[in-house]
Amino acid sequence: MTRKERTDFLSNLLIRERFCGIGKYWAREVVLDYGTLHPKRVDFLQYIPRGATYVGEIENGTFACYEVKSCREDFYSGNGLNFFAEENYIVTTVDCYKSLLEDVRNGKFAEHLYKMNDGRTVCPDFLLAVSDMPLERFNGDKAVKQEMDNPTALDKMVSPRLAVVRMNHGKSYRTRSTTELLFCMVRSGH
Numbered sequence: 001m002t003r004k005e006r007t008d009f010l011s012n013l014l015i016r017e018r019f020c021g022i023g024k025y026w027a028r029e030v031v032l033d034y035g036t037l038h039p040k041r042v043d044f045l046q047y048i049p050r051g052a053t054y055v056g057e058i059e060n061g062t063f064a065c066y067e068v069k070s071c072r073e074d075f076y077s078g079n080g081l082n083f084f085a086e087e088n089y090i091v092t093t094v095d096c097y098k099s100l101l102e103d104v105r106n107g108k109f110a111e112h113l114y115k116m117n118d119g120r121t122v123c124p125d126f127l128l129a130v131s132d133m134p135l136e137r138f139n140g141d142k143a144v145k146q147e148m149d150n151p152t153a154l155d156k157m158v159s160p161r162l163a164v165v166r167m168n169h170g171k172s173y174r175t176r177s178t179t180e181l182l183f184c185m186v187r188s189g190h
Contacts, residue, residue: 007070047185062174065124089164
């Protein structure tokens with residue numbers, strides 16, 4: 001599978017798993033700081049309102065940033081890894097995640113994220129593509145362990161799922177206003 005095919009696979013899996021259904025508000029390729037010398041683009045931005053009846057419910061919603069990275073080189077390319085939201089995720093493969101573990105452990109990955117996010121400390125969680133298991137037995141931790149021990153090629157997966165690997169031990173704080181992020185989502189046109 002080529003790099004582009006892996007990226008498309010992960011993007012489509014994310015859309016299916018996180019964005020389908022009523023009340024899902026999201027956009028892809030959202031640009032912030034448009035028209036400046038240093039615009040930032042996030043692959044996917046999702047808005048999760050507390051409700052849709054009252055103004056306060058809408059204004060007090062949360063955002064989630066998703067960056068899709070199909071290989072180790074994507075992480076250090078200088079593109080992406082922009083996180084502005086309360087929830088931040090990196091969507092990737094088990095093989096790619098495994099290739100980053102040493103950098104996560106020794107602090108190189110955190111240092112790179114710090115640099116990419118203008119000196120802000122961010123610690124996103126990972127969403128890993130894992131093989132399907134029967135729903136009654138599906139447990140993200142078990143699926144990740146099985147995939148870590150014996151990764152399934154993406155093109156061999158049947159009904160793959162995303163499993164969360166928690167890296168974020170603290171709370172993330174949004175750095176942009178609700179109005180600005182919603183406007184950027186609308187402007188993206190996706």
